[in-house]
Amino acid sequence: MPARIRTALLAASLALAGCATINREPFNESEQADATIPGMPQARFWADAPGAARLMAPAYAGAQGERSMLALSGGSDNGAYGAGLLEGWTKSGTRPEFAVVTGVSTGALIAPFAFLGPDQDETLEKLFTGISAKSIYKSRFPLAIPLSPSIASTKPLARMIEAVLSDALIDRIGAEHGRGRRLFVGTANLDAQRMVIWNMGAIAASSAPGRYALFRQVLLASSAIPAFFPPVMIKAEAHGQVISEMHVDGGTTAQILTLPDSAIVSGQLPTALNQLHIYMIVNNKLNGEFKLVKPRTVPIASQAISLNLRRAAASTVNLSYLYAKAHGIDFNLSFIGKDYPANNKNLFDTAFMRALFVYGRQLGETGTFWAKRPPDEDE
Numbered sequence: 040m041p042a043r044i045r046t047a048l049l050a051a052s053l054a055l056a057g058c059a060t061i062n063r064e065p066f067n068e069s070e071q072a073d074a075t076i077p078g079m080p081q082a083r084f085w086a087d088a089p090g091a092a093r094l095m096a097p098a099y100a101g102a103q104g105e106r107s108m109l110a111l112s113g114g115s116d117n118g119a120y121g122a123g124l125l126e127g128w129t130k131s132g133t134r135p136e137f138a139v140v141t142g143v144s145t146g147a148l149i150a151p152f153a154f155l156g157p158d159q160d161e162t163l164e165k166l167f168t169g170i171s172a173k174s175i176y177k178s179r180f181p182l183a184i185p186l187s188p189s190i191a192s193t194k195p196l197a198r199m200i201e202a203v204l205s206d207a208l209i210d211r212i213g214a215e216h217g218r219g220r221r222l223f224v225g226t227a228n229l230d231a232q233r234m235v236i237w238n239m240g241a242i243a244a245s246s247a248p249g250r251y252a253l254f255r256q257v258l259l260a261s262s263a264i265p266a267f268f269p270p271v272m273i274k275a276e277a278h279g280q281v282i283s284e285m286h287v288d289g290g291t292t293a294q295i296l297t298l299p300d301s302a303i304v305s306g307q308l309p310t311a312l313n314q315l316h317i318y319m320i321v322n323n324k325l326n327g328e329f330k331l332v333k334p335r336t337v338p339i340a341s342q343a344i345s346l347n348l349r350r351a352a353a354s355t356v357n358l359s360y361l362y363a364k365a366h367g368i369d370f371n372l373s374f375i376g377k378d379y380p381a382n383n384k385n386l387f388d389t390a391f392m393r394a395l396f397v398y399g400r401q402l403g404e405t406g407t408f409w410a411k412r413p414p415d416e417d418e
Contacts, residue, residue: 061272063283070277071231074284077276078247086225086234086292086299095236095298097138098219105314106138109153110297110359112352113144113290114322115264116387116395119167120375121149121320123396126164127403129157135316136220141296143225143289145322147261151204151239154222155211162203168396172387174199176268193259193268200255209243209254216240225289225296226260229270234292236299260286294352295319297359317363318409321374325353325414328377356413371409373402 076082084094100106111121128134134157142150148166152159176191212222222239237257242250253273260271263286270285289296297317332342356372363370379398382391402408 061270061285063272064280066277066280066282068231070280070282071228071284074275074277074282076242076247076253076273077249079242079245079250079253081238081241082245082253083235083237085231086236086296091236091299094238095139095141095221095223097221099138099221100219101136101138103314105135105316107135107316107318108139108297109137109141110295110317110319111140111142111146111149111153112295112319112321112323113146113288113348115145116167116382116392117322117375118145118149119322119392119395120399121146121322122163122167123399123401124320124373124403124408125149125153126160127400127405127408129160130400130404131406133406137318138219139221139223141223141225142261143293143296144262146295146320147224147258147289148200150222150224151208151212151258154215154220155208164396166199166203168389168393170199170387170392171389172385175387190267191269193263196262197255197259200258204255204258206251209251212240212254213243213245216244223296224257224261225293226257226271226286227289227291229265229285229287234289234299235286236296257286261289263287265291290348293355294323294348295321295355297355298362316369316371317359318371319356319359319373321352321356321372323349323352323375324377324379325349325356325374326377328381330381353413360413370411372413373408373410374414377414 084091097106114120125134136156137154140150140154142148142153149163152163173195175196176193177195178191216222220240224237224239226235226237227233228235239254239257242254242257247253256271256273260273263269263271265287268288270287272283273286275282275284297319330342332338360370360372362368375395375398379395382388384391
């Protein structure tokens with residue numbers, strides 16, 4: 040879908056939601072470019088910045104000098120697939136310790152637990168099989184929407200993130216960062232219109248008093264679907280002044296993150312690339328899925344946006360595959376099968392997520408769920 044049409048659809052959604060009531064002092068592009076998180080200079084970087092690939096390179100390597108990277112995509116309630124796959128992968132006995140884990144959107148919520156390892160599989164199962172829509176968001180009173188920044192509130196999701204990601208778990212992530220392992224989460228900075236890559240291990244390992252709150256804020260931001268969920272306002276400092284940045288769903292800029300697209304296109308190599316294995320878990324289908332569309336505004340817009348997101352994910356997967364092939368990297372891909380039944384119920388339907396979790400777990404247990412290349416359209 041052309042960018043201008045996608046922009047028009049988003050503008051229409053925002054118009055329906057009304058004007059935001061978030062108050063903040065204005066700042067300019069120069070101040071945004073220089074903005075840093077107080078006490079955490081290594082907390083983040085622009086995805087399109089020169090040297091972004093270098094900043095994502097881990098210092099950690101396995102006993103044989105091998106490094107494994109896990110990339111987790113967005114997909115909303117389809118994240119149950121990735122959570123189940125990880126548990127099944129553990130049961131298969133072939134799951135490695137990852138040197139790098141990345142996540143956007145629902146993948147960002149999975150990423151910290153995947154990073155910490157198999158002892159967090161039970162937490163992931165509870166997250167994706169024991170929740171419902173009311174665990175994630177609360178719809179606003181219709182008359183309040185015109186004065187709100189979104190159609191729904193994500194206070195339930197914020198409470199859930201705080202409950203499952205204790206200070207002690209975040210400290211564990213900081214300790215693993217000290218070993219040289221890396222955990223990255225992507226958000227979209229709406230003011231700058233650029234993707235931000237957050238170094239979650241560096242945040243966790245810092246001594247800044249706000250590290251725990253920021254860690255959880257970033258996860259909430261990466262899952263904040265624009266207009267439907269409110270943006271997350273993150274405080275930064277520029278030229279001695281505090282500014283309030285607007286961050287939303289990382290999937291707005293990229294559905295999955297291996298290396299930044301600019302680094303892949305330019306052929307930029309991260310350091311310590313030898314014996315690298317890339318595992319991409321796409322919490323969605325990658326092929327087209329036939330569905331007779333009703334000739335009405337909402338079904339047409341919904342199907343068009345779905346197509347746009349799916350093609351964006353497929354493009355990143357294809358780029359990553361070509362990059363891996365060109366540089367001798369072991370490429371592995373897993374995604375929801377084309378024939379798996381679609382979710383025709385409400386978002387975050389518990390029964391659907393439980394079934395999808397089981398489907399992912401069963402695939403993981405077989406140990407044969409990795410594709411070595413992206414699928415053809417009919418596969």
